[in-house]
Amino acid sequence: MSEARWHEKLFGGFRKTSDRLGENLTGLFGKAALDEATLDEIEEALIASDLGPATAGRIRARLKGEMFDKGLDERALREIVAQEIEKVLAPVAKPLEIEAFPRPQVILVIGVNGSGKTTTIAKLAHLLQEQDYAVMLVAGDTFRAAAIGQLKVWADRIGVPIISGKEGGDAAGLVFEGVKQGTEKGIDVLIVDTAGRLQNKAGLMDELAKIRRVLGRLNPAAPHDVLLVLDATTGQNALSQIEIFKETAGVTGLIMTKLDGTARGGVLVAAAERYGMPVHAIGLGEGVDDLKPFDPAEVARAIAGVERIGK
Ligand SMILES: Nc1nc2c(ncn2[C@@H]2O[C@H](COP(=O)(O)OP(=O)(O)OP(=O)(O)O)[C@@H](O)[C@H]2O)c(=O)[nH]1
Ligand SMILES: [Mg+2]
Secondary structure, three states: HHHHHHHHHHHHHOOHHHHHHHHHHHOOOOOOOOOHHHHHHHHHHHHHHOOHHHHHHHHHHHHHHHHOOOOHHHHHHHHHHHHHHHHHHOOOOOOOOOOOOOOOOEEEEEOOOOOOHHHHHHHHHHHHOOOOOOOOEEEEOOOHHHHHHHHHHHHHHHHHOEEOOOOOOHHHHHHHHHHHHHHHHHHEEOOOOOOOOOOOOHHHHHHHHHHHHHHHHHOOOOEEEEEEEHHHHHHHHHHHEEEEEEEOOOEEEEEEOOOOOOOOOHHHHHHHHOOOOEEEEEEEEOOOOOOEEHHHHHHHHHHHHHHHOOO
């Protein structure tokens, strides 16, 4: 996908988010005096836009120190919002580095049911292929036959090898096989799909622990990455998922998906602010090209809706 096309997708995807920000702020523009009550209202509007209390508080503090000749205008406010969002996103916007030695780098992909894990794996594999890495997939979600089939279809479509077994099979055994074959075949990156797991499903967490033990025997550095896939449309719920998974599953980085067409895209900022974990990529659609690392300045402007009101 060309950069221009991605840019268009990004601003299109975040449109509902930036529209909602505008709606939440309706009635606050043009106010001559930024008194405490107005500042409170602005802060609340920012929180209601999912940006998180800390970012909202900082924007409030900045507004307090600014002078507006003709009252607060929308453009100036959105500019400030964009600048503050950029500051939050800049430290976490980190593309995934492929640097494991010995190869392969093992990436476990985890997340609750339906968050977008399998699709994200296909998109990530495609992205890495474009960077000339040899990628292999492991169909570690053995709970449903359909899950194995879904990943196989993607593997075929993008042309990467896949290790899969039977429904109900042992995921740890498959991962073991994946690392073995990956090593023999000179694979750079092994991406492992897992079943949607919640902390309260002790059995599933145990299974993840077992995968780790098996991997550790082959290579103490594996898994190199544990990526938590979050569905942006769930809004604040995505934050509780980070809370649940970060310790129990040893999450090393985040991928936020379904940022296209949700009004809750601000949660990306809240997640970055609260957890400071790397966000390796964002998903903006169901196609294989729809996942990329992101430019914090560009995403900040998209969320704040700066571009649309003229440069
Ligand atoms: N619009 C949009 N849809 C997405 C995105 N990523 C995934 N989806 C869709 O979300 C649905 C669930 O995606 P999956 O990849 O199957 O999710 P999963 O986490 O593997 O689901 P389970 O295996 O059932 O736990 C599918 O219909 C995907 O096409 C995205 O970035 N944007
Ligand atoms: Mg899946």
